[in-house]
Amino acid sequence: MVNFDYQTPTRLIFGRGVVSEKLASVMNQYGKRVLITYGGGSIKRTAPGHDKSLYDLVKDTLTDKQVFELGGIQPNPKFNPSVLDGVRMCQDNDIDVILAVGGGSVLDCTKAIAGVAGTLKTKVTDNVEEAWDIVCGRKPTTAAVPIVDIITMAATGSEYDMGGVISRTETNDKLAYFSKLVFPAVSFIDPTYTFTLPVKQTLAGVSDCINHIMESYFCGDHIDMNDAFMEGAVKSLVKNVKIVLEDPQNYNARAEIFYATTLGCNGIYCLGNSPSGWPMHAMEHALSAYYDITHGEGLAIVTPRWMKHILDHSTGELHDQVVERIEKFGKNVFGAENAEASIKAIHDFYRNIGIPMTLPEVGIDDSRLAEMAKHVADNEGLDKAWAPLLEQDILEIFKACMK
Incomplete structure (x- = not known):
């Protein structure tokens, strides 16, 4: 049996109805300026057993916050445009916390956004290659924007780990990004949001x-x-x-x-x-x-x-x-x-x-x-x-x- 040093800082909130019950109190811990990240729009459809879509529930919960949105994150999340756009939004709007809503690809992308935005000292639009160096590990992640997530697909386990996978289409690279600083602070898991998954x-x-x-x-x-x-x-x-x-x-x-x-x-x-x-x-x-x-x-x-x-x-x-x-x-x-x-x-x-x-x-x-x-x-x-x-x-x- 080999030695190990293990710590998981993520709080898991698991079960039916936990988002409506506890999201507001969790988000109140992280400031007023929130970036919501999501994918292709499935969160805007109402799931069985819910009286509103997850998107509407989140927006209604954050009415006392200044909310910015980055949608359209794709499966096999892309460095360009999604990571770069998210970093730019964090830098331009002094984001306090990122709320990732969707599947593992959304959360993987959010982790890269959080780590690059926290680490990069210059505007990402002026320093794309340094941003990529952070993602692929050639430069260390030294800080990260806090992450809360509502995970809607049982797959990658990104809600309880410190990594993600990011694709850079122009170089055919698909690389793992790891940093202990991008463990989600809190992950909400309500299995009812998977009822309508294809x-x-x-x-x-x-x-x-x-x-x-x-x-x-x-x-x-x-x-x-x-x-x-x-x-x-x-x-x-x-x-x-x-x-x-x-x-x-x-x-x-x-x-x-x-x-x-x-x-x-x-x-x-x-x-x-x-x-x-x-x-x-x-x-x-x-x-x-x-x-x-x-x-x-x-x-x-x-x-x-x-x-x-x-x-x-x-x-x-x-x-x-x-x-x-x-x-x-x-x-x-x-x-x-x-x-x-x-x-x-x-x-x-x-x-x-x-x-x-x-x-x-x-x-x-x-x-x-x-x-x-x-x-x-x-x-x-x-x-x-x-x-x-x-x-x-x-x-x-x-x-x-x-x-």
């Missing part, structure tokens, strides 16, 4: 969370407590997503999914484990950076191909570890008998709930596979992952994803 988003969110857990599960040093915690979380997701597909407004199933996803990326599932290198995410980031596909779908496609590749190509002690990890995961989550059956089980689960499982199904042909493999090999450090991958390995995995 099926595609529900499934992609579940896939994203399962993969967060698997990135932590497949490692060298691990402990039994963590294995049981992670296996139980995936079993809950597998069970409850099937319930939600039949009954989208089943509160308990939605709540269990949200609970699992909230914990999925903040490290609590793997305290004491050694790192894995997060290879599946690293490869998927290239897919969604080059083609702007849905992140959770890309992960579902990559996952069983990565498992099969490391099973077939690892040797010696690492091979024994790979077999043990795959067999244990598959047996305890799906009842699979061996490693090959475990890989088939995760593939078939995704296929059977309706996730596309080949790259052509999400609009990716083979014309840029080699280019993406080189990009991953050059930028993601997978040669040092638990099961190391070189450029040729990555390319072979991408090719396996074609069929």
